[in-house]
Amino acid sequence: MSNVRSTGKKTSNTLVRDLVNVGVFAALYIVLGFMSSSIGYIPALIVFSTASIALVTSVPMFLFYSKIERPILCCMLFCGIFGGAMLVMGQSVIMFAISLAVGLLSGTILKIIGKNFAGLYMANIVLSLMSSSMMLPLWLYTEKYLEYTRGMCDEGYVAKLAELSNSIWPLVGIYTFGILGAVIGGLVARRIMKKHFERIGLAR
Amino acid sequence: MDVGLAGTLFVSTMMLVSHVMPISVIFYYVMTTTKVNEFMAGMSKMHIPNKVTIPLAVMIRFFPTVFDEARDIGNAMRMRGIRLFSLRTLKNPLAILEYRLIPLLVSLTKIGDELSVAATTRGLSPETRRSCIVKIGFHVQDVVVFVYCLAVVVLFCSWSVP
Numbered sequence: 001m002s003n004v005r006s007t008g009k010k011t012s013n014t015l016v017r018d019l020v021n022v023g024v025f026a027a028l029y030i031v032l033g034f035m036s037s038s039i040g041y042i043p044a045l046i047v048f049s050t051a052s053i054a055l056v057t058s059v060p061m062f063l064f065y066s067k068i069e070r071p072i073l074c075c076m077l078f079c080g081i082f083g084g085a086m087l088v089m090g091q092s093v094i095m096f097a098i099s100l101a102v103g104l105l106s107g108t109i110l111k112i113i114g115k116n117f118a119g120l121y122m123a124n125i126v127l128s129l130m131s132s133s134m135m136l137p138l139w140l141y142t143e144k145y146l147e148y149t150r151g152m153c154d155e156g157y158v159a160k161l162a163e164l165s166n167s168i169w170p171l172v173g174i175y176t177f178g179i180l181g182a183v184i185g186g187l188v189a190r191r192i193m194k195k196h197f198e199r200i201g202l203a204r
Numbered sequence: 205m206d207v208g209l210a211g212t213l214f215v216s217t218m219m220l221v222s223h224v225m226p227i228s229v230i231f232y233y234v235m236t237t238t239k240v241n242e243f244m245a246g247m248s249k250m251h252i253p254n255k256v257t258i259p260l261a262v263m264i265r266f267f268p269t270v271f272d273e274a275r276d277i278g279n280a281m282r283m284r285g286i287r288l289f290s291l292r293t294l295k296n297p298l299a300i301l302e303y304r305l306i307p308l309l310v311s312l313t314k315i316g317d318e319l320s321v322a323a324t325t326r327g328l329s330p331e332t333r334r335s336c337i338v339k340i341g342f343h344v345q346d347v348v349v350f351v352y353c354l355a356v357v358v359l360f361c362s363w364s365v366p
Contacts, residue, residue, distance in 0.1 A: 013324050015329075015330055016258070016320055016323055016324050016328060016329060016330070017317070017320040017324075019255060019258040019259050019262070019330065020258065020259075020262050020316050020319055020320035020323065021313075021316055021320075022259040022262075023258065023259035023260065023261065023262025023263040023265075023266060023316075024262060024263075024266055024312055024313070024315075024316040024319075026259060026263050027262075027263045027266040027267050027269075027270055028266075028270060028308075028309075028312060031267070031270050031271075056301065056305070059301070059305055059306075059309065060305075060309055063309055063313065067313070073255070077255065077256065077259055078259075080256075081259060081260065081263065088227075089227060090227075188298070188301075192302065192306065196306050196310075197309075197310075200310070202310065202313055
């Protein structure tokens with residue numbers, strides 16, 4: 001039986017471990033992302049929520065990147081699961097497409113540069129674009145989004161959102177702060193990796 | 205209507221609750237009633253590749269684990285005076301990230317490694333087709349529920365978008 005032989009190979013074992021790791025870190029990423037993005041419900045702090053997501057999640061992402069063996073497949077699956085979860089919770093299809101593209105890009109970066117600090121750092125910065133794209137519908141479909149929000153929010157919040165959506169600069173700010181959070185978070189994550197994970201043998 | 209910052213905060217929290225509540229109820233129901241075994245059998249009946257099914261199944265199994273571990277670590281850290289607004293975390297805000305996140309990550313990766321070893325021992329592999337003793341199919345009751353949900357969506361769309 002060819003099936004039995006293929007399960008006995010070493011490659012298949014690492015593939016199962018990779019897939020399990022994708023599931024574990026996807027669950028962790030969704031939980032941490034929701035917790036750290038909750039400061040965005042104050043309208044003035046919307047711009048900073050992406051920075052806080054990128055800052056908090058960069059530590060688990062560094063661990064995730066250093067544990068996987070097949071970067072492109074794992075990153076695509078990870079981002080696809082996150083995008084699918086966002087799709088179920090009411091984001092647009094564009095979010096799903098963006099997350100797949102981000103997964104492909106960060107996986108390719110990891111594959112080309114390798115699993116050293118530079119590769120992990122750049123892949124983490126690229127991944128922060130995914131969580132930053134959650135606010136994109138406000139600028140892409142301004143009228144629809146405001147109409148949708150008006151049904152359930154008070155006027156002050158909608159007015160603030162409309163004020164935000166008038167200019168392109170808040171969008172630039174959201175992406176800039178997301179990247180900035182990933183840049184700082186990457187440095188923090190490097191220190192934490194050295195201090196904790198490499199010592200107990202979780203990462204190389 | 206101007207209600208100030210606190211009012212806006214309250215209203216948007218209520219909005220969040222009223223909006224996320226139905227999704228969370230469905231989510232909780234699906235998570236607590238779906239067995240991982242039956243989920244994987246159903247997915248393989250739908251011809252979805254195992255490479256997609258295994259992470260999803262692990263994710264479903266891991267949501268309760270994440271919260272359990274986080275609560276346990278939170279209790280342990282409370283004994284040491286590390287809470288969200290305690291004196292020690294106000295002095296050093298990154299400490300809460302370090303003291304709460306690192307133990308969570310370590311224990312979750314350990315559980316994940318054990319899970320993958322157990323799965324490999326039981327012969328879980330992306331290439332092989334797994335068998336399941338539970339009969340899973342798409343019957344009359346499923347069709348009825350499916351048509352009902354579709355009708356609700358169509359009615360909602362035809363009313364709200366004239």
